Amino acid sequence: MKKVLKLSGLLIILSVVVIIYVNYPKLDFITGFASKSVCSCTFLDGRTLESIESQDNDFSPINLATNTVDLKNKSVTSTVFGLKARTAVYKEGLGCILIPEGSDHTTLTVKPNRTKTSKNLIFPYGDLQQKDTVFSNIDYTVLNKAVENAFDVNNEKLKRSRAVLVVYKDQIIAEKYADGFNKDTKILGWSMTKSITSAIVGILEKQGRVNKNQSHLFTEWENDKRAHITLNNLLQMNSGLEWEEDYNNISDVTKMLFLKEDMPKIPREKPIVGTPNKSWSYSSGTTNLISGFIRNQFKTEQDYLDFWYTELIDKIGMHSMTIETDFKGHFVGSSYGWATARDWSKFGLLYLHNGQWNGEQILTKDWIDYSKSPTPTSDGIYGAQFWLNAGKRYPDVPKDLFSCNGYQGQQVSIIPSKDVVIVRFGLVEDPLFSYNDFLSKILAAIN
Template sequence: MRKFLKLFGLLLVVLLTVAIYLNYPKLNFITGFASKSVCSCTFLADRSLASIEAQDNDFSPIDLATNKIDFENKSVTSTVFGLKARTAVFKPGLGCILIPEGADPAALTVKPNRDITPKPLAFPYGDLPQKDTIFSNINYDVLNQAVTDAFDSGNDRIKGSRAVLVVYKDHIIAEKYSKDFNKDTKILGWSMTKSITSAIVGVLEKQGRVNRNQSHLFESWEGDKRADITLNNLLQMNSGLAWEEDYNNISDVTKMLFLRADMPKIPREKNLEGIPNNSWNYSSGTTNLISGFIRDQFKTDQDYLDFWYTELIDKIGMHSMTIETDLKGHFVGSSYGWATARDWSKFGLLYLHNGNWNGEQILTKDWVDYTKTPTNTSDGIYGAQFWLNAGGRYPDVPKDLFSCNGYQGQQVSIIPSKDVVIVRFGLIEDPIFSFNDFLSGILAAIN
């Protein structure tokens, strides 16, 4: 028995050594992802470490990390077998920031001013309960079954849904959450945040401060062909700039999110490798470049931080939302927007109502129409930081659907022909979780 245990122990050491050797170049990203995830889920979403490690960080190789929470200093440090410690720090109003090696987290002191005064109106325009309404054209048995079918039963991990919300004619007609989640839980939208960034540009254009067709966007681009790239090209992911969006390896996007203090800097320094308006390429770097462009429209960091909330987010009652920043104070507009499912649905409703929010035109109808216009060379799947069904991506769902989509199957689907917004949060995405079946199942209940 003793000999067996020695051999088993030796084998375990060998396996651990091989695992470390194979993953060592990625350790910065493993511990960076782990610490950032635990920090945000702890201090923004008020979830337990056990829940975070069992759900959000339970995939290889992220599950190699050991995470320690410092509640007094509101930070999280993660390591892999004691190696490559990375720390994320919570900043009030800014969320959790992953600190690059050698950087000073105390350098960032500005935070956005928020107006979260509750309005004495029913959802979605205020915080009062909505009036009980039964729609005669809805088969509630079919609806509730479709929503239930989106969730796992028991300890299964097949569908991975955490939240589903269906809003029809401004009324919540279905709402369901998984264990550890409820209507007040803030959930990370990942790339759904790109659509928020697009909306901010829409607000700026409505105010006459920018124009989607303007070029000469950055001083460092003057003197080369990048000066001809338009804001429209960036919004449509069609700039021609080099970018590698690969989350499984060391790539442009992982370097940006997990190593850099100034996220817009990486895409701004990229060369032109394609033809603007003829080179669609999905790029989180492009969205953070847009965030950097937005910053350039303001005199101070304070004005920039305040604008996103005062002119859009808080104006439509998304008071639970926090968009996290990098260490230079840029909103990480590509990836780091947190809000409750109900508040995410409000953003969808703004677009469903052509930019009008309870009588106030926040975005022009023209901007909403532009948002859902297919990008050249995208085969009808992408607009201006929104995904489209114009090309029939979901064959059993109306083609007028457009949506905010995020990693692991986060989605706010806007379907004007059905007057409905459908929100889904989860840990599993297409094709394992079929959005075609999910969406069409819900829509089948609305006659």
């Protein structure tokens, strides 16, 4: 018996050693992702550690992390078998920030000013409940079945939807949440945040402060071919800059998001390996470069932080939204936007209405048209930080659909021909969750 116990103990030790050996190069990524995820879900949305670990962080190798929440100091520290401790700290207005080893997070004192005014109007323009409206051209049985079908039953983990919201002619016609989530739950949009970043550039261009066709974007690029890269090239992810977008391994994107304190710096230092306007390649680094470019348009960090909220986010009533920053105060425009499903739908409605919000032109119609125009060499699937259906990515959905998409299947779909915005949040994406089926079944209910 003792021999069996010894052998079992040795096998356990050997297994741990093997796990550490295989994953050691990834430990910074694992503990960085884990601490950041737990911190944001805890302090931005008030969720429990148990729910975060069993849902958001339940996949390999992130589930190797042990997470400790410090409620008093609003921080989370994660390790793997006691190794590679990483800490994320919550800062009011800035969200959760991964703290570089040896850095003093108490220096992070600047936060955006928010204007959260209650308006005596119904959704989407105010806080009042909508009046019940029944549209004669909608088959509600078909609609409700399509929405219901997007969710798991019997505790399965297959479709893993968390929220579905359908807005037709500015009216919420369907809304459903998974257990533990509701209309007030803030959910991470991941790369949907890229579309927010694009809108900020559109507002700056409307104000005459930038031009999407301008080049010579960074002083570091002045002495080489990168000087000729335009803002348009960055917005369309067609700059020709070297970039590796791989979330399963140590790559440019994982280094940027989970290892670096200055996120625009990594893509800014990348060489040009393709031809601008002829080398489409999806890149979160490109979007954070744009965030860095936007920062350079303002004299102070305070002005930069305030602009995103005063000119867009709070102006259209997305008061639940927080866009998190890196340690240097740049908005992580590629990935870290949090808001409720209803507030995310407001952003979609702004684009559905050609940039107009309750009588005010926030973005020009030209900018909306530009955002949904296919990028050269993207095969009709990408515009200016928006995904498109022009190339019939979803064969059973209208070609005019354009959308904000995020990791694990977050999506705000805008379909002008149907006057519809459809929001879905989840933890799996195509092909495990078929967006073609999901969208086409909902649209089939609208005649």
